Amino acid sequence: MNAGDIAVEFAPELRVLVGQRDSTPVRVDGTSTLGHVVESLGVPLTEVGALLVNGEPVATGHIPRGGETVTVAAVARPQISPEPLRFLLDIHLGTLTRRLRLLGIDAAYENPDIGDAALAARSAAEHRVLLSRDRGLLRRREIYSGAYVYSHHPAEQLDDVLSRFAPPLAPWTRCTSCNGTLRAADREAVRDCLPDNTGQSYDSFVQCVDCGQTYWKGAHHARLDAIVSDALAKFA
Structure with a gap:
């Protein structure tokens, strides 16, 4: 002893x-x-x-x-991964999840909460880096890999993850709702998915190949474009 x-x-x-x-x-x-x-x-x-x-x-x-x-x-930054980067975020990081997807980063998200054991098991099974502010969750030995998210603020959280892992950025290529892949869509093909008059106001659309969510450059585009531009300026 x-x-x-x-x-x-x-x-x-x-x-x-x-x-x-x-x-x-x-x-x-x-x-x-x-x-x-x-x-x-x-x-x-x-x-x-x-x-x-x-x-x-x-x-x-x-x-x-x-x-x-x-x-x-x-831990040293950037933290280079031997495999393509895939993330898994817990229920408290919904906004960060959407921002990662906006940048084309593979970011899975569990909502509702499936519990620590199931999150750890999914991280291991799918080789996903588990992002969380729950230190107890990150201590589970079965996770594939993990990282503590230090800030409460989504903008700072995004900068933290991008500086730590340096993932390749491909903005506007993933569905922010389900993480699926986006593809260009013809206005006539998505007309039934659009709110009234949207088809007359816009002529450029993309659609998720997985969930069918349709996107166009609407009222929120300027705010989202600012997030993308800031990330590209800092980390591209």
Whole structure:
């Protein structure tokens, strides 16, 4: 047994999760892993980059001993994925989901809430990066991959995800309602899907191949175009 106190210092990006300013003394029991200790302090391992003990890199399975000094780095950005990026968002991130889809990013969303176990299982089965503000959900070992969304504000959430994962952007190619693919549609073909007089006012339409939702450059287009333009300027 090597119980005792260790000193843990988190990277500035992670301190919002632990309310830490300086190094924190933490009692260890000589059996729990460093990964368990870090998560018990409030930081999911999805947010952790390098772990250093007395200046030397270690794995999350390291058993800390009294007297050690631990440095916890944030995950490196951009976080490059070995597979095409596919996301899964929990019920609290509906606006972020629609903005990701607006940019052509594959973003699945569960509404109503299906529960943590089912979300984790879908993440694993479909190899989707689980985005959430629920740190407990991100600690589930069965998820394929995950990321904590730090802000409450959709614009900041979008910037956070785009800077972290650097996904390729293809605006106006996905349905913001269901995540399906959009294709150009003839006005006559979609006339029955349009509100009164829309067919006379607009002549450019796209339709989702999955759910049939029809889109045109209506009253909200300027606001959506501003979101797209901002993302392209920052991250394209």
